[in-house]
Amino acid sequence: MRLALLFLLASSLTSAEDDPRFREYHDYASLTAILSGLTDKHPDLVSVTPLAETKGGRKVWAVEVADRSAGAPSERPAILILGGLSGEQPAGAEAALAVLLRLVESTDEATVAARRSCTFYFLPRVHPDGVEARRAGTVTPYDDDHDGLVDEDPPADVDGDGLIVAMRKKDPAGEWLIDSVDPRAMRKADTSRGERGEYVLYASEGLDADGDGRVAEDDIGGVLLDRNFPIHWQARPDPAGAGWSAVCEPETRAVAEFFLAHRNIDVAVHYAGTGNVLYWPPAWLEEREVPGEDVGILHRLAEEYSKATGLDARRVRRDAPPIGRPTGTWLDWAYEGRGIYAFEACLWDLPEGDVPAEAKTRAETKDAEGRLDDALRRERMWLSWSDVKLGGKGFVPWHAFQHPTLGEVEVGGWRAGAREVPPAESLSALSEKQLPWLIQVAGHLPRVELIGVESKSLGGGHYSVRARARNAGYLPTASWQARRAQEAGPVVVELAGEGLIVTMGQARRVLAPLAGGETSDWIEWVVKSEPRDVLVRAWTPRAGRAEVRVRLGE
Numbered sequence: 251m252r253l254a255l256l257f258l259l260a261s262s263l264t265s266a267e268d269d270p271r272f273r274e275y276h277d278y279a280s281l282t283a284i285l286s287g288l289t290d291k292h293p294d295l296v297s298v299t300p301l302a303e304t305k306g307g308r309k310v311w312a313v314e315v316a317d318r319s320a321g322a323p324s325e326r327p328a329i330l331i332l333g334g335l336s337g338e339q340p341a342g343a344e345a346a347l348a349v350l351l352r353l354v355e356s357t358d359e360a361t362v363a364a365r366r367s368c369t370f371y372f373l374p375r376v377h378p379d380g381v382e383a384r385r386a387g388t389v390t391p392y393d394d395d396h397d398g399l400v401d402e403d404p405p406a407d408v409d410g411d412g413l414i415v416a417m418r419k420k421d422p423a424g425e426w427l428i429d430s431v432d433p434r435a436m437r438k439a440d441t442s443r444g445e446r447g448e449y450v451l452y453a454s455e456g457l458d459a460d461g462d463g464r465v466a467e468d469d470i471g472g473v474l475l476d477r478n479f480p481i482h483w484q485a486r487p488d489p490a491g492a493g494w495s496a497v498c499e500p501e502t503r504a505v506a507e508f509f510l511a512h513r514n515i516d517v518a519v520h521y522a523g524t525g526n527v528l529y530w531p532p533a534w535l536e537e538r539e540v541p542g543e544d545v546g547i548l549h550r551l552a553e554e555y556s557k558a559t560g561l562d563a564r565r566v567r568r569d570a571p572p573i574g575r576p577t578g579t580w581l582d583w584a585y586e587g588r589g590i591y592a593f594e595a596c597l598w599d600l601p602e603g604d605v606p607a608e609a610k611t612r613a614e615t616k617d618a619e620g621r622l623d624d625a626l627r628r629e630r631m632w633l634s635w636s637d638v639k640l641g642g643k644g645f646v647p648w649h650a651f652q653h654p655t656l657g658e659v660e661v662g663g664w665r666a667g668a669r670e671v672p673p674a675e676s677l678s679a680l681s682e683k684q685l686p687w688l689i690q691v692a693g694h695l696p697r698v699e700l701i702g703v704e705s706k707s708l709g710g711g712h713y714s715v716r717a718r719a720r721n722a723g724y725l726p727t728a729s730w731q732a733r734r735a736q737e738a739g740p741v742v743v744e745l746a747g748e749g750l751i752v753t754m755g756q757a758r759r760v761l762a763p764l765a766g767g768e769t770s771d772w773i774e775w776v777v778k779s780e781p782r783d784v785l786v787r788a789w790t791p792r793a794g795r796a797e798v799r800v801r802l803g804e
């Protein structure tokens with residue numbers, strides 16, 4: 251008996267983690283089947299709509315999760331979860347799907363309550379063409395190198411082994427040297443110490459099909475969705491990928507329009523690629539330009555994320571050129587453009603714990619002057635990890651090849667996805683700690699309430715009614731940035747009733763946004779009416795609605 255109970259307990263504790271759906275990559279057809287199965291099984295909780303059709307003929311699905319028995323989903327505060335903006339890092343799309351499944355299927359009390367009090371929107375795979383082909387850009391013909399020709403020099407499998415990796419060529423003008431610790435790794439020559447490079451490194455195997463001296467510089471297509479949003483968009487950022495104009499792709503246009511159409515979104519999270527870090531905005535404003543109100547909230551949510559998931563959290567990179575600040579990103583569009591508290595969660599990185607101690611020590615070998623470049627240390631660690639976890643298959647050994655235009659080269663290097671696509675068995679662990687944080691965030695959402703609603707008879711068929719509006723949540727009904735971007739919806743308080751004549755003030759009053767926990771001043775009406783029930787209502791796009799019935803004179 252006790253054994254059976256223990257077994258039952260253990261299986262209920264581990265069942266979600268054993269669920270094969272959390273341990274595999276889903277192609278577009280199986281994603282679509284899972285979403286359709288969810289709506290069949292949970293018709294009062296889940297609805298799925300196509301947002302856009304990609305150039306590859308796939309739909310960008312939008313999923314709404316909200317217990318509709320508790321009111322209209324569009325009239326509740328909302329959290330938006332995005333996945334798979336970049337197709338070559340499909341783990342983010344899997345995390346978004348896994349979080350969606352966990353949210354829908356959970357019987358945990360807090361999760362059930364969150365499904366009633368707020369609305370969750372998911373765009374689980376924004377770039378389905380990219381995820382399917384494991385490529386970053388869209389297929390829209392695009393001039394990556396701005397030379398007037400489109401897609402003219404794509405990467406190519408020049409040695410015919412079925413893989414497209416990298417190339418290196420001996421050349422005294424090159425910047426690269428072979429690492430003395432792991433000769434598969436390349437390191438940049440330190441010219442400040444008089445070192446000279448011995449190799450030119452070509453990031454991709456290819457032909458220089460257009461004879462411009464550069465190899466594989468213009469792949470098929472190449473618009474990066476996360477450089478295509480309509481804020482700080484630049485036509486020619488480096489690296490390329492911004493697109494012909496902002497929101498020129500059906501996917502980005504659909505996401506931008508989704509934001510515009512869903513004015514109840516308070517918080518948005520994108521499950522992105524590698525990094526083991528949560529980023530928060532803004533990238534383009536100095537933190538001192540953003541009042542403490544927003545900075546404090548972004549920091550608090552990020553700190554709670556770190557506690558819940560164990561991952562690091564930091565502000566998004568805002569380096570000066572030449573490294574460049576990312577342009578046209580969804581994160582800036584969401585925060586700066588719409589005033590939504592937005593986060594980018596990067597869920598996977600070099601699993602240093604899998605690297606044997608001896609290899610780790612070797613990877614940390616310093617040069618004669620006691621220095622070690624972190625990029626080189628990581629490259630050595632990745633190679634050891636590939637040896638141990640991928641049986642060495644992540645990296646194609648350098649091998650000599652007679653290149654048709656470059657002459658004698660070596661072909662080799664990382665296989666596509668080896669460092670970007672986590673092994674399927676690690677997917678479950680990446681998503682399991684995400685939902686608890688989202689439920690915690692759901693508890694912080696702004697919520698408009700009415701308090702102190704009362705009515706007095708003034709005699710002669712006249713009555714007074716008064717009420718105060720309150721934001722019962724931690725987040726404001728509009729962020730500082732939403733107010734700055736003129737995206738803050740007002741807090742509206744209204745008195746309504748049949749045959750009511752308001753003799754003092756307007757029936758509908760517009761108040762300024764309320765900070766977390768803030769209560770408005772008293773709002774008073776004087777009405778002429780038969781003695782009857784009247785309704786006091788309050789609403790604001792990002793904090794839901796409230797309604798209180800009061801009997802005139804009581």
Ligand SMILES: [Ca+2]
Pocket residue numbers: 392393394395396397398399400401402468
């Ligand atoms: Ca070109």
Ligand SMILES: [Ca+2]
Pocket residue numbers: 391392393394400401402468469470471472
């Ligand atoms: Ca191209």
Ligand SMILES: [Ca+2]
Pocket residue numbers: 403458459460461462463464465466467
């Ligand atoms: Ca070329």
